[in-house]
Amino acid sequence: MHTPILVPSLLAGDHANLAASASKVEQLGLKWLHLDIMDGHFVPNFTFGPEVLAALRRAGSTLYFDTHLMLDEPERYIEAFAKAGASNISIHIEPDYDHAAALSRIRDVRCQCGIVINPGTPARAIEHLLPLVDLVLVMTVQPGFGGQSFRRDMLPKLTQLSTWRKARGLNFRLEVDGGIDPVTAAECRAAGTDTFVAGTSFFKAPDQAAFAAAFAKL
Ligand code: DX5
Ligand code: ZN
Numbered sequence: 001m002h003t004p005i006l007v008p009s010l011l012a013g014d015h016a017n018l019a020a021s022a023s024k025v026e027q028l029g030l031k032w033l034h035l036d037i038m039d040g041h042f043v044p045n046f047t048f049g050p051e052v053l054a055a056l057r058r059a060g061s062t063l064y065f066d067t068h069l070m071l072d073e074p075e076r077y078i079e080a081f082a083k084a085g086a087s088n089i090s091i092h093i094e095p096d097y098d099h100a101a102a103l104s105r106i107r108d109v110r111c112q113c114g115i116v117i118n119p120g121t122p123a124r125a126i127e128h129l130l131p132l133v134d135l136v137l138v139m140t141v142q143p144g145f146g147g148q149s150f151r152r153d154m155l156p157k158l159t160q161l162s163t164w165r166k167a168r169g170l171n172f173r174l175e176v177d178g179g180i181d182p183v184t185a186a187e188c189r190a191a192g193t194d195t196f197v198a199g200t201s202f203f204k205a206p207d208q209a210a211f212a213a214a215f216a217k218l
Helices: 018-028 051-058 078-084 098-107 123-132 152-167 183-192 208-216
Strands: 004-009 030-036 064-070 087-093 110-116 135-139 173-177 193-200
Touching: 004 208, 018 051, 051 064, 051 078, 064 110, 078 087, 078 098, 087 135, 098 110, 098 123, 110 123, 123 152, 123 173, 135 152, 152 173, 152 183, 183 193, 183 208
Parallel strands: 004 030, 004 193, 030 064, 064 087, 087 110, 110 135, 135 173, 173 193
Antiparallel strands: none
16 A cells, blocks of 8 residues: 555646745645646636646756646657656546557656546556556546545445455556545545645645645545
8 A cells, every 4th residue: 555645736736936836845845736738629628738737847857757647649749748847747548549559658757657447437447557557537527627625436336446456466556646635545545545635725824834734544
């Protein structure tokens, strides 16, 4: 079992000063930063591209860049995000492309790889890919926007995935994303989750150190 980690999502940071938002995360002693990449097609919104990752690296960030690609054709952008400084690249199962080949390309460019499933997609859709990934990201909201409510009906999916992980001797991190705060994180933790993305709840927390400490105790 992996130790639980809090992964702040930069989507809820200050887009006029993303380096300051990232360094706040680093100053708290956290190790991972979640980066949401949206293309206006797979999801109805835009965020930022590889240039922003590269700029954060130039500004000195040594955080583990957990890169969540919400793109119709993620396989076209693997090299660009790896070159820009991604540590992990996670790709969705829903668009039609060769998922296994894309995961292998992510490894070829020396990044860790993850597979992501939307709320409407059952766990069995990614079952065949589980031995190939470092991380499975279960969306606990419909992707595209921060600040939505946690979907409690995703808990059985988390239980299913953590049961398969144990039964098959696999070692992927199980990550949740969307509507996560200390209360919903505890529910996900009970279902086997170890990696907790938090955007709004982290950046709006009046005391971010106390907020991070709550996750360390999960
Ligand atoms: C949503 C993104 C999330 C987002 C979560 O499409 O994938 O990473 O930042 O935001 P909160 O934590 O506010 O639900
Ligand atoms: Zn995300």
